[in-house]
Amino acid sequence: MTVSRPSAPMLAAIAAVPALLLAGFAWAGGWIGPARIGGGTIANALEYNAGKHDGYRRAHAKGVCVTGTFDASGGAATLSRAGVFVRGRYPVIGRFSTGGGNPFATDGRNVFHAMALQLTGPDGQVWRMAMDHTPIFPVATLDAFIALQRASRPDPATGKPDPALMKAYLAQHPETKVYQDYIAAAPLPDSFANGTYYSINAFRFIDRAGASHAVRWAFEPEAAFGALDKAKLADLPADYLFTDLGARLAKGPLRWRMTVTVAAPGDVTNDATAAWPAGRQKVGAGTLTLSAAEPEETGACRDITFDPTILPDGVALSDDPLLPARSAAYSSSFQRRALETPGPSAVGRVLAGKETR
Ligand code: HEM
Numbered sequence: 001m002t003v004s005r006p007s008a009p010m011l012a013a014i015a016a017v018p019a020l021l022l023a024g025f026a027w028a029g030g031w032i033g034p035a036r037i038g039g040g041t042i043a044n045a046l047e048y049n050a051g052k053h054d055g056y057r058r059a060h061a062k063g064v065c066v067t068g069t070f071d072a073s074g075g076a077a078t079l080s081r082a083g084v085f086v087r088g089r090y091p092v093i094g095r096f097s098t099g100g101g102n103p104f105a106t107d108g109r110n111v112f113h114a115m116a117l118q119l120t121g122p123d124g125q126v127w128r129m130a131m132d133h134t135p136i137f138p139v140a141t142l143d144a145f146i147a148l149q150r151a152s153r154p155d156p157a158t159g160k161p162d163p164a165l166m167k168a169y170l171a172q173h174p175e176t177k178v179y180q181d182y183i184a185a186a187p188l189p190d191s192f193a194n195g196t197y198y199s200i201n202a203f204r205f206i207d208r209a210g211a212s213h214a215v216r217w218a219f220e221p222e223a224a225f226g227a228l229d230k231a232k233l234a235d236l237p238a239d240y241l242f243t244d245l246g247a248r249l250a251k252g253p254l255r256w257r258m259t260v261t262v263a264a265p266g267d268v269t270n271d272a273t274a275a276w277p278a279g280r281q282k283v284g285a286g287t288l289t290l291s292a293a294e295p296e297e298t299g300a301c302r303d304i305t306f307d308p309t310i311l312p313d314g315v316a317l318s319d320d321p322l323l324p325a326r327s328a329a330y331s332s333s334f335q336r337r338a339l340e341t342p343g344p345s346a347v348g349r350v351l352a353g354k355e356t357r
Helices: 008-028 039-050 142-151 163-172 174-185 230-235 240-251 322-338 346-351
Strands: 062-072 088-098 113-120 126-132 203-206 212-221 254-262 281-294 315-317
Touching (some): 039 142, 039 322, 062 240, 062 346, 088 240, 088 281, 142 163, 142 174, 240 281
Antiparallel strands (some): 062 088, 088 113, 113 126, 203 212, 203 315, 212 254, 254 281
8 A cells, every 4th residue: 555645835834724824823922923012002192191090081181070961963963873972871981181191280281181971872872982172182092192192291400301301202203393383372161161163083983884984073062261371270179170160160060062974085094193174074973961960980981981992783984094002091090990999089079178288
């Protein structure tokens, strides 16, 4: 009996199977392929910049929980099949915050004013979003985000970033300079109630026929706009914005209109530093009504990460690289704060009569 020997190509094919499996494990484990930055590295960079504040969010650390409803007008149902766009009223849990990692920073700073929301649709699917009061962001990539945290760390002696480090960073990142010029000149809302809050990142809406539409959205306030005097920010009471929000809510609910902007062909969807040109189609989606605020330690937002990748069917990620990076960062921030013991929040201290600033 003759035993036929396996041919060379057959032997090569057999050897390739374990080699491919090993390569697959190495890729999944992050040992080969493009270097991937984990959420822990991002949280470390945020802590390096702002210090470590146990029990609080590593960014937008100073905040307050809010609750209310979203009344969908049905206007956005042609763009997205998400249940929350079907005409009706849906529950909302949210959070107002100011930018930065210090939960007791003064409100008199020219920083992001922010609104985060969780909308729950008729089918129980949730949509989380975290939005700032500017239509653009200082960086387009995670590498730049981390480099900016390092370059902009306040020097303990001066309270300001090291000018040499910032100069070197800005030489590599002109897009951050564009943002800095924008935020220096733009009016700063004098209340959380009269800010417009932008998704900044692009997303995709998927309609009932399965077609995809690149979009950004904003929540535009019903309250009349007023601007803080930037020359006098240092004179503001430390918790000015939060006290103002409580006072306004005590008088009645606050409202914003949700407006969806649809991209034109060629508009970039992977660059949060670039606004879309004016003149894009805008669609009204409904009205947000916020009626009550509660300190974080007892409020419904405490254990929510407003991770912008948690989306209902009918809303999908774009190719913006910040979105998966944000998801990793928010998760890592949550894992850290959930295992730590925070003191009362700034708003909790105000309500407990312990605030003397
Ligand atoms: C790579 C880019 C970004 C990183 C690494 C990052 C990181 C973080 C982290 C770690 C938190 C705390 C999350 C938690 O513990 O729940 C946070 C909160 C927040 N971020 Fe970002 N962020 C990024 C981009 C953005 C952008 C583009 C926006 C605006 C569209 C934004 C808006 C917010 C807001 C509003 C919050 C507060 C959410 C809340 O109230 O809980 N972030 N961010």
